[in-house]
Each structure stands twice: as C-alpha cells, then as structure tokens.
Amino acid sequence: MSLNYTNETIANETNTEKVSIHHFQEKHMDGLNSKKAVCILTYQMINIILAILIFSTICQAQRMHANDYAKRSGQKEIHFTVRINLKFPDDNSRALEVADFDSAYYDQAILRLPENYCENGAPVRLVYLAHGAGGGVTNTLWLWNKTSITDSLLTNGYACFDVNGGVSVENMGGSRVVQSAFKAYGYIRKHYNVYDEIFVFGGSMGGLSSTNFVYKHSDIVLAHAMYSPVLDLYEQAWNNPWSPTTRLAIAGAFNFVDKTGNTWEKDKVIGWNPLSVGTFSNNTDTFKIYPVPVKIWHGTDDHVVQINSSRKFQKYIRNAGGYCELRELDSDNHGLSCGNAFMNRELLLFFKRFGE
Numbered sequence: 248m249s250l251n252y253t254n255e256t257i258a259n260e261t262n263t264e265k266v267s268i269h270h271f272q273e274k275h276m277d278g279l280n281s282k283k284a285v286c287i288l289t290y291q292m293i294n295i296i297l298a299i300l301i302f303s304t305i306c307q308a309q310r311m312h313a314n315d316y317a318k319r320s321g322q323k324e325i326h327f328t329v330r331i332n333l334k335f336p337d338d339n340s341r342a343l344e345v346a347d348f349d350s351a352y353y354d355q356a357i358l359r360l361p362e363n364y365c366e367n368g369a370p371v372r373l374v375y376l377a378h379g380a381g382g383g384v385t386n387t388l389w390l391w392n393k394t395s396i397t398d399s400l401l402t403n404g405y406a407c408f409d410v411n412g413g414v415s416v417e418n419m420g421g422s423r424v425v426q427s428a429f430k431a432y433g434y435i436r437k438h439y440n441v442y443d444e445i446f447v448f449g450g451s452m453g454g455l456s457s458t459n460f461v462y463k464h465s466d467i468v469l470a471h472a473m474y475s476p477v478l479d480l481y482e483q484a485w486n487n488p489w490s491p492t493t494r495l496a497i498a499g500a501f502n503f504v505d506k507t508g509n510t511w512e513k514d515k516v517i518g519w520n521p522l523s524v525g526t527f528s529n530n531t532d533t534f535k536i537y538p539v540p541v542k543i544w545h546g547t548d549d550h551v552v553q554i555n556s557s558r559k560f561q562k563y564i565r566n567a568g569g570y571c572e573l574r575e576l577d578s579d580n581h582g583l584s585c586g587n588a589f590m591n592r593e594l595l596l597f598f599k600r601f602g603e
Contacts, residue, residue, distance in 0.1 A: 323364070324357065324359050325358040326387070327434065328355060329354050329410065330353055331423055331426045332351065333423065334348040335502040354413060354423075355383075356384060356408065356409070356410045356434070357384050357408060357409055358435055361400075361403075363404050366439075367440070368440070370440050370442045371440065371441055372602065373432070373435060374405050375428055375457065376448050376449075376450075377409065377449040377457040377460070378391060378416075378453050379450045379451030380417045380489060380490065381451070383416035389409060391409060394586060396448075396585065396591050400595075403595055408432070412427050415492075417452065417493065417496035418452075419480070419500040419501070420455025420458065420480075420519065425463050445469065446470055446471070446472070446598050447468050448472045449472075450584040450585060451474070451552060454478050454521070455480065455521060459521060459524075461539055465539055469539065469602040471539050471541040472541065472543075472594055473542075473544070474545075476552070476556075476557065477552050479520065479522040480516055480519070480521075481511065481516075482555070482556060485511055497516075534563055534566045535569070541571050542573075542574070542594075543571070543574065544590050545557045545575060546583050547579075549581050552581060560573075
C-alpha cells in the first residue's frame with residue numbers, strides 16, 4: 248500500500264507539475280499577448296496622430312494656397328456690413344428733450360479686389376459703383392457682378408465697392424445710402440491697401456445715390472460718371488415711376504409724413520434732389536455748381552429714365568464753368584445703364600484723365 252501510495256503521489260505530483268507548467272506557459276503567453284496588444288495599440292495611436300498631423304498640414308497648405316490663388320487671380324470678393332441709423336431726427340421739435348433717435352441696421356456691403364492688389368505694394372484705386380433699382384447687395388449676391396462694367400474695372404486694376412443702402416434695394420439716393428457708402432469707404436480704407444481718393448459711378452437709380460454722395464463727400468472724389476442716370480426725383484421717379492413701389496420707396500427714403508406714396512412732399516427732399524442741389528437762376532440762365540468732373544452716357548429715346556434731366560444737368564454745370572460731358576446715344580434701351588464694351592472703354596479713358 249505504501250509503495251502504491253507513493254507511486255500515486257508521485258503521479259499526482261507529476262500531473263500537478265505539468266498542470267503548473269502549462270498554467271505558467273498560458274500566463275506567460277497571455278503576458279506576451281498583452282504586451283503585443285499594447286505595442287500594437289501604441290503603434291496604431293502613433294499612426295493616427297501622425298495621420299492627423301499630416302492631414303492638418305496638408306489642409307493648412309491647401310488653405311494658404313487657396314488664399315494665395317484668390318489674391319493672385321483677382322477673384323477675392325469680400326462681403327461685410329456697416330452699421331447705419333434708419334431713424335430721422337425730429338428737427339421740428341421745440342421740446343427740451345432728445346429729438347433724435349437710433350435704430351441700428353447693419354447694411355450689406357461688398358468689395359471686389361483686382362488681380363494686381365497687394366497688401367504691401369502700391370495701393371489700388373477704389374470705385375464706388377452705386378447700383379440701380381434692379382438689384383442691390385446681399386450677403387451673397389451683387390447686381391453689378393452680372394454686368395461687364397465690373398469685369399472691365401477689375402481687369403484694369405480698380406477695386407470696386409457698393410452698398411445696399413438700407414432695407415430696400417430702392418434706396419432712392421437718400422441719406423441712408425450715402426451714410427452707408429461713406430462708412431463702407433471708411434472700413435475699406437482701414438483694412439485694405441487703397442488710395443484715399445476714389446472714383447464714383449452710378450447706373451440708373453444709382454445716379455441719385457452717386458450724385459448725392461459726391462455732393463456730401465466731394466473732398467474724396469476725383470471724378471464722377473453715370474449711365475442712364477436718374478437725376479430728378481420728381482420728374483424722373485415720382486412722375487414717371489418705374490415700378491409700383493417707386494413712390495413708396497421715395498416716401499420712406501425721405502421720411503415723408505404720408506408714407507403711402509400718394510403725396511409729394513417737396514420740403515422733404517430739399518438738398519437731396521440732384522438736379523436742384525447747387526442750382527440757381529438769374530433772368531437769363533440757370534447755373535449749377537458741381538464739385539468734380541462728371542460724364543454721362545444716355546440713350547436719346549430711353550422711356551424708363553428719359554434723357555431731359557441729363558441734358559439740363561450738363562447745361563447748368565457748363566453755364567457755371569464746370570466740367571460735364573454728355574454722350575447721347577441713338578438708343579431706346581435703358582439696359583445701357585449696365586454698360587457695354589464701348590461705353591466701358593470710354594469710362595476707363597474718362598477716369599484716367601483724372602487719376603490712375
């Protein structure tokens with residue numbers, strides 16, 4: 248029994264040892280597998296980090312390339328806003344209290360830069376392109392982008408800007424659009440490499456906006472040009488409205504008491520009707536003081552905006568010894584207000600007479 252017990256014990260011990268060795272091997276393999284798993288995980292994490300770094304570098308390089316390309320290709324288009332006040336002061340009030348108010352509105356503005364623009368090089372010349380009633384400035388769109396005049400100016404090294412001029416695209420050349428355009432000019436001067444003095448242009452209704460801007464800020468204007476412009480609020484807009492909203496727009500832009508557009512209020516537009524501003528008569532002639540050189544292109548048979556006011560504008564300025572050219576075109580097409588190849592070429596030549 249004793250021998251058998253011993254043999255059995257030995258056998259059991261042997262089996263136990265085998266089990267222990269096998270268990271040790273399993274634990275050792277588990278340890279190796281765990282270390283291997285950790286190594287694999289670490290390797291994967293390093294690869295992920297490297298991939299992120301490489302991807303970020305590539306993206307940054309692509310963004311830098313895109314920005315450089317935008318500057319080099321002249322395709323840079325900047326949309327921004329300027330804060331204007333929509334309220335009008337109550338100058339008729341005699342009360343001993345505040346009679347002016349503030350209604351902040353952030354007006355849409357746009358700037359387009361030419362191919363030769365450089366932040367640190369020679370400045371470029373800026374042109375204020377006052378839009379017509381057919382479309383203004385939004386946070387993504389601009390009427391003048393649909394016309395050849397913008398391409399012509401950009402190709403020849405001019406920067407161009409415009410503003411919507413308030414809530415309505417029909418700003419009618421009132422104080423809101425002049426306020427907005429001047430603030431946009433200030434913003435551009437502060438942030439971009441442009442000359443202090445600018446050219447001003449207006450098409451159709453933009454004749455009102457551009458002319459009133461020139462009258463209020465002539466110290467920064469080199470010369471002024473217009474295609475088929477509205478120059479007389481009463482005759483060309485009130486008496487000959489181009490849309491059902493024209494009279495309403497006039498009433499709103501000049502703070503008429505009657506906001507319905509049924510009553511013409513002459514006293515409200517004093518100082519804002521271009522044909523009348525700076526104009527006086529004697530018994531023989533009528534004279535107009537205009538502070539900068541100006542040129543107008545207008546179709547002789549334009550029925551939307553008739554040419555008579557352009558003819559008066561030129562005659563009155565010349566009577567006063569001022570500089571005004573009028574190019575009468577054999578056309579009834581008001582679409583000339585958006586320009587064409589020969590008009591745009593003449594516009595460039597006109598601007599170049601008064602500054603690069």
